[in-house]
Amino acid sequence: MVTLKELAKLLNVSVSTVSKALSDSNEIGEATKKRVTELAKELNYKPNRIAQQLKSSQTKVIGVVVPSLMNPFFAEVVHGIEKTLEEQNYDMTICISNESLEKEKRSFDLLSSGSVDGFIVAVARDTQIKYDIKHFEIISKNAPIVMFDRVLNDIDCNKVVVDDFNTVFEATRYLIQKESRKHILLISNIEELSVGKQRVNGYKKAVEEHYLKTNIIKLDREESPDELIKNYLEAHEEIDAIISIDHITGIMALNSVKALGKNVPEDISIIGFGYVDSEYVSSPKLSIINQKGFEIGKTSAEILINQLASNSKIEVKTMMVKSELNLKGTTKKA
Amino acid sequence: MVTLKELAKLLNVSVSTVSKALSDSNEIGEATKKRVTELAKELNYKPNRIAQQLKSSQTKVIGVVVPSLMNPFFAEVVHGIEKTLEEQNYDMTICISNESLEKEKRSFDLLSSGSVDGFIVAVARDTQIKYDIKHFEIISKNAPIVMFDRVLNDIDCNKVVVDDFNTVFEATRYLIQKESRKHILLISNIEELSVGKQRVNGYKKAVEEHYLKTNIIKLDREESPDELIKNYLEAHEEIDAIISIDHITGIMALNSVKALGKNVPEDISIIGFGYVDSEYVSSPKLSIINQKGFEIGKTSAEILINQLASNSKIEVKTMMVKSELNLKGTTKKA
DNA sequence: TTGTACGCGTTATCAG
C-alpha cells in the first residue's frame, strides 16, 4: 500500500503538499499538482480508507442485519439497499442473524464499535419471540437504525413496513367479492412473527365481514408441509380458494391442488405471497401479493442516509410500502 | 462513543494504563485493573475498531463480490462464507456486481483501499464475456483473492469450483444407463459462462459416448422461456429425459411436461440443477444436481483465512467441491 | 505556494 508519506519522499515535498495536490486544492501550484498526480497514478495510490474513517469519524458504511439471505424477500431487500448505497457511495457490511437472538446481539457488538455509521435491520424470529431487545436500546442511542418488515414497536426509530393487514384483507376480499369464493383457506408458517399476525388478521377481518368461516393451517416447521396441505384439502372438499402468506407455501398449495385432480383457477383460486421468481416456477403462473422487497430496501437506505446527513434527531416515523396484487393464472380474471 | 482517553480522565490515570488494564496486562495492579474494568463496563466502552485497524493494519474484514444474491446458489454460498467468518471473528462487506463489469471494478476500487484483508469473488457475467480482467491483476498483487464457481484461469489465485463437467456427465450417463433414456434434452441459459460450457460439454460427452443425438435449447434471456420449452417438447415427441443446468429451468420443464399431459417420471425423467428449496416448489419433487453452495462458501472462506494467517505465498490451487446427484421424484428410481 | 504541527483512538516501547 503506497501512502502519502512515500509519495512525499519520492517527490521531495511534504506530506501535506501531496495531500492538497491530490484534493486539487488551489493552494498548490499547477506544476507540483501535475508532478504529484502523475506519480500517484503511476503508483496506483489510493487514500487509505481506514485512516480517512478515523479522521472523519464516519465510515460511509452501513451495517445490514438480516435473518437470512436464502429467503428471497430478504435477498430482494438487500438488492434494494445496495442500489441506494451505491448511488450514495456507501458500502454495506452484512450480518446474518440466522433468526437467532444470540447471533443478532453478536452482530451488533461487532458493528457497534465504530465500524458503521448506521444500521438497517430486520429483527430475528428468536428475538421477536423472546422479546429481549436490550441490544436495540443500547445501539439506538449511538447510531441511527432503520427497521424493515420485522419491526419492534418499542424501539424508537424509523421503520419501513409492508401494509400487511390491508394487503391480505384486500386480497381476501377480492376472492370473496370478485371471484365469489366462500371457503377460503389460509396457509401460514410465520404465525409467530408480527408480520404473520397482521396478515392473518387481515384475512380474518375480510372473512368475518362476509359472515364466512375461517380456515387456517399453521405449519411451524413441519416435516412434510406439502403432505399436510394435501391431507387438509382432501378432508375439506369445500375449499374453493387458498391464500398463502409466505413465499413458498403458495406454490406447494398449487401443486397439491393439481395433484388432487382439481383445476386452477376454475375449481380453486390461489393467491401466494410472492417474489419475482415465483411465476417462473409455477404453472399456471401464481397470482401473488408482491411485497416489493426492492422498494423496501431502497426506501430504508434512503431514510437512513438522510438521517445521517441531517444529523439531527428528525421526527421518527413508520413508512408503509404498499404491496401490489399481481393477478396471474391462479385466479379467474388475470 | 466513549474512548480510552475519557476513561483515563475519569479515573485520573493515563491512557496507557487504561489500555493495559483492559487487556489484562500483568504490568497493572489488581486494584487499578478492577477500577478500570468496572468503569469500562458501566460506560459500555468498546475499543474503536477503526483505530485498531489503522494500528494493526489488518481489518478482519473480507470483501465478498458476487453477481447477485437473488440467485439462490450465491445466497447459499454467502451463508457458507458467513459461517466460517463468524467462527473466525471476521466480518464481510458484500458488493453486488449485478453481472456488470463496471460495477465489479468499482467494488474493487472501494474495497481495495485498505478496507478489507482479502477477497472472495465470483466473476460477473459481463466480465467473463468481455474478458477485461485488469482489475483482478491489480488487486491480486495487494490482497489475497479466492474465486469460486465463476473463475478466471488467467488469474493466479486460489479457486473453488464445482466439478461441472463430470457432474453433468455422470447425471447424463445415469439417465442413459440406469433409466434407459435415449432422447435427452439439455436446457441451458448460462451458455456464455465458463461453468455453463463445462456442463454442456459433460452432457455432450455422455450422449456421444452412447452414440445418441444431442438436443439442446439455449435460452438467453427469452421473453417467455416456459413457452419455448413447451413448444420444443411438442415438436419433439421423442424426448424422454431432460437435464437443466441452472436453478430455475428444471422446474419450468417439469411444469411444461405436466401441462402436455405426460407423466413424470414414467414418460420423461427430469434432472435439474438445484438448490435446497427446489424440492418444495415442485411436484413430484425434482431430482437435482446439488451444487453444495454452502460447502463452497465455507471452503472458500477457510482457504482465504488460512492464507491470511500464514501470510506467505503458499502454493495456489484449485479445489473441486464434488456435487451430489439427489434423486427424488422426477427420476424413476428415487 | 509550500511546510509544520496536531489530532482521530489505539497499542507498543521505553522510561520512571
Add this chain to the structure above:
DNA sequence: CTGATAACGCGTACAA
C-alpha cells in the same frame, strides 16, 4: 506497577 511518547495514514489550521 504506572506514565509519557511515538506511530499507524490522513487532513487541515496555521505558520512561513
